[in-house]
Amino acid sequence: MFKLSKTLILLIVMALTLLALAGCGQSQSSSSSGSSSSTSSSNSSEQPKGDDVIKIGTLGPLTGNTATYGISTKNGVEVAVDEINKAGGINGKQVKLFSEDTRGDQTEAANAVTKLIEQDKVIAIVGGVLSSETMTAGPIGNDAKVVMISSSSTASGIPDIGKYIFRNCLSDDVQATQLAEYAAKDLGLKKFAIIYTNNDYGLSLKNAFEKKAKEVAEVVDIETYNDGESDFRAQLTKIKGFGPDALYIAGYYTEAAKIAQQAQEQGLKAQILGADGFYSPKLVELGGKSVEGAIFTAGFFADDPSDSVQNFVKAYKEKYNSEPDMFAAQAYDAAKILLTAIKNANGEGGEALQAEMAKTKDFPGITGNTSFAENGDAVKDIIILKVENGKFTKLR
Amino acid sequence: MKRMNYYLQVLTVIGINIILAVSLNLVSGFTGQLSLGHATFMGIGAYTATLLALKLHVPFIPSLIFGAAMAAFFGFIIGVPTLRLKGDYLAIATLGFGEIMKNILLNLKITGGPMGLRGIPKVTNIYIVAAAVVVVIFTLNRIMISRVGKSFIAIREDELAAEAMGINTTNYKILAFTIGAFYAGIAGGLFAFLFRYINPNNFGFMKSIEILCMVVLGGMGNTAGAILGAALLTVLPEFLRSVSPLISQYRMVFYGLLLVVMMIVRPQGLLSNTSFYFRRISVEKNAGKGGR
Numbered sequence: 038m039f040k041l042s043k044t045l046i047l048l049i050v051m052a053l054t055l056l057a058l059a060g061c062g063q064s065q066s067s068s069s070s071g072s073s074s075s076t077s078s079s080n081s082s083e084q085p086k087g088d089d090v091i092k093i094g095t096l097g098p099l100t101g102n103t104a105t106y107g108i109s110t111k112n113g114v115e116v117a118v119d120e121i122n123k124a125g126g127i128n129g130k131q132v133k134l135f136s137e138d139t140r141g142d143q144t145e146a147a148n149a150v151t152k153l154i155e156q157d158k159v160i161a162i163v164g165g166v167l168s169s170e171t172m173t174a175g176p177i178g179n180d181a182k183v184v185m186i187s188s189s190s191t192a193s194g195i196p197d198i199g200k201y202i203f204r205n206c207l208s209d210d211v212q213a214t215q216l217a218e219y220a221a222k223d224l225g226l227k228k229f230a231i232i233y234t235n236n237d238y239g240l241s242l243k244n245a246f247e248k249k250a251k252e253v254a255e256v257v258d259i260e261t262y263n264d265g266e267s268d269f270r271a272q273l274t275k276i277k278g279f280g281p282d283a284l285y286i287a288g289y290y291t292e293a294a295k296i297a298q299q300a301q302e303q304g305l306k307a308q309i310l311g312a313d314g315f316y317s318p319k320l321v322e323l324g325g326k327s328v329e330g331a332i333f334t335a336g337f338f339a340d341d342p343s344d345s346v347q348n349f350v351k352a353y354k355e356k357y358n359s360e361p362d363m364f365a366a367q368a369y370d371a372a373k374i375l376l377t378a379i380k381n382a383n384g385e386g387g388e389a390l391q392a393e394m395a396k397t398k399d400f401p402g403i404t405g406n407t408s409f410a411e412n413g414d415a416v417k418d419i420i421i422l423k424v425e426n427g428k429f430t431k432l433r
Numbered sequence: 434m435k436r437m438n439y440y441l442q443v444l445t446v447i448g449i450n451i452i453l454a455v456s457l458n459l460v461s462g463f464t465g466q467l468s469l470g471h472a473t474f475m476g477i478g479a480y481t482a483t484l485l486a487l488k489l490h491v492p493f494i495p496s497l498i499f500g501a502a503m504a505a506f507f508g509f510i511i512g513v514p515t516l517r518l519k520g521d522y523l524a525i526a527t528l529g530f531g532e533i534m535k536n537i538l539l540n541l542k543i544t545g546g547p548m549g550l551r552g553i554p555k556v557t558n559i560y561i562v563a564a565a566v567v568v569v570i571f572t573l574n575r576i577m578i579s580r581v582g583k584s585f586i587a588i589r590e591d592e593l594a595a596e597a598m599g600i601n602t603t604n605y606k607i608l609a610f611t612i613g614a615f616y617a618g619i620a621g622g623l624f625a626f627l628f629r630y631i632n633p634n635n636f637g638f639m640k641s642i643e644i645l646c647m648v649v650l651g652g653m654g655n656t657a658g659a660i661l662g663a664a665l666l667t668v669l670p671e672f673l674r675s676v677s678p679l680i681s682q683y684r685m686v687f688y689g690l691l692l693v694v695m696m697i698v699r700p701q702g703l704l705s706n707t708s709f710y711f712r713r714i715s716v717e718k719n720a721g722k723g724g725r
Contacts, residue, residue, distance in 0.1 A: 101685070143630070156439050169632055240548060
């Protein structure tokens with residue numbers, strides 16, 4: 038047993054040493070005045086002191102299979118931070134951004150948010166990106182009184198984590214409810230069928246859509262599928278038997294395009310309805326003719342002619358040489374709301390910032406005018422898009 | 434509530450991963466039964482403990498232990514039919530079991546489906562995890578130096594010979610599986626009460642593989658190796674996060690690279706040499722008994 042305890046002690050010492058080493062390094066941070074790649078590798082001692090800069094963080098998957106969401110979010114925030122730094126910063130102080138990767142993993146999200154708060158001493162965080170991340174990181178931020186604003190965690194229950202947790206995105210509940218109402222009242226559809234992907238996103242959408250649709254019309258059938266599946270004929274055959282007017286696909290564009298195709302093959306003539314998971318050029322690429330006429334809700338429409346949207350799209354393209362997506366746009370708005378609140382709170386974090394955030398009213402962003410409900414959830418108008426001749430057009 | 438700083442947070446996660454790695458090591462390293470569903474037992478422990486605490490307001494320690502007992506029960510139930518299988522077949526069967534449990538968790542109302550369970554009180558801290566690690570490793574070592582532990586190793590070394598020596602191999606394999614599941618259940622409970630939110634994706638196939646990587650990296654059949662593997666693979670992504678921005682961007686590449694290089698350079702794992710130090714301990718113990 039002596040041998041064992043010696044080995045154990047050795048191991049614990051090794052682990053501690055590694056941790057101590059980890060502390061000597063410095064996080065990925067970009068001063069955001071230059072491009073995203075011009076990141077410094079200075080020691081923490083060389084960092085400007087907290088008085089000279091205002092530190093905020095982003096949290097999301099920058100690696101792994103959900104990385105596109107996280108990278109878009111980070112880019113959107115960087116555009117917003119650049120903008121404010123070029124305009125002289127907040128009360129003369131530059132904003133410094135720290136971006137942490139979560140790999141889409143809950144454990145890493147908890148580690149990363151703790152690092153942002155404890156090591157980097159950020160006063161506010163834009164993130165997490167995935168709902169499961171925010172569910173884990175949120176309570177940690179809330180306990181530490183660090184304001185967090187998620188721009189894409191759509192699951193219900195996120196704003197209820199605590200008063201420091203805000204959200205600027207279409208919640209699944211709101212977009213599904215509004216679409217059900219629009220479809221029944223404005224489009225005159227009466228018999229709805231629902232097919233949803235069996236994860237938190239699909240389930241939230243389905244529940245809200247079903248509830249509203251039952252009030253204003255009729256729900257004839259509900260089917261489910263798993264992400265990554267490619268054969269939906271069994272579910273669609275069953276749905277066809279009920280003869281619905283409309284098929285609400287609560288899922289992402291890859292599967293949605295296939296569902297629409299297979300529905301067409303089977304002669305299921307129903308109006309295709311969807312949610313923000315549809316918003317990607319891939320929908321039309323994959324779905325072709327079968328998604329023509331599909332109507333869905335979205336948080337952002339890049340072809341919107343308004344100045345603010347076009348300015349953002351231009352800045353984003355210049356910096357990253359790619360089209361901004363919904364994640365980038367919502368993150369940009371979230372960062373703008375946050376930076377405005379920081380300005381109003383004179384660069385203070387904690388309670389002062391929380392109070393300023395809660396006061397946000399009709400903030401004119403590129404994803405619509407945003408206010409916060411009492412629990413910190415965004416209240417905003419919903420954009421409804423339609424596929425016409427292979428292009429998205431705005432219905433509302 | 435006390436704020437936990439970054440190091441303590443990482444250290445706590447290391448502790449939980451150590452429990453997972455040593456418990457899988459008992460099944461795969463010592464007894465030689467390749468299990469690809471270890472995270473499932475962690476999930477059963479996490480969900481049971483969480484549901485007890487949330488719905489029935491059972492205190493922390495009893496719900497933790499009950500969660501572990503539930504995991505052990507499932508380990509037993511699964512072990513009885515599957516442990517008659519060998520090698521690859523067992524691996525596939527445990528894999529299948531993991532997928533079944535994940536789908537059950539995804540579809541049950543009480544588990545919140547894909548939404549998971551939230552609002553779990555934060556109880557787990559570094560002291561509780563450290564205590565759990567000590568208890569788990571201590572009891573594990575007591576088992577391994579007992580007759581039971583020697584039977585496990587005998588089964589790994591040569592199942593036929595073990596059978597010939599009068600060891601009921603199936604029973605011992607089920608026992609190893611059940612004990613391993615019990616420990617994994619404890620880790621699951623600690624995980625739930627640390628992160629305050631669980632969903633079925635935490636306990637999927639990838640997590641099982643991650644645990645297996647820890648064991649293989651450290652050295653199969655060596656508790657110290659499993660501990661080292663767990664610590665390394667938990668610290669590494671966090672360490673790479675803070676070295677430099679460039680490395681941080683590609684840290685998962687380094688992570689994969691380390692595993693590949695390790696398997697080429699040292700396929701037996703960092704601390705392997707099979708179970709040398711357990712043999713040494715047992716030799717010393719026997720020597721002591723002999724009065725020399």
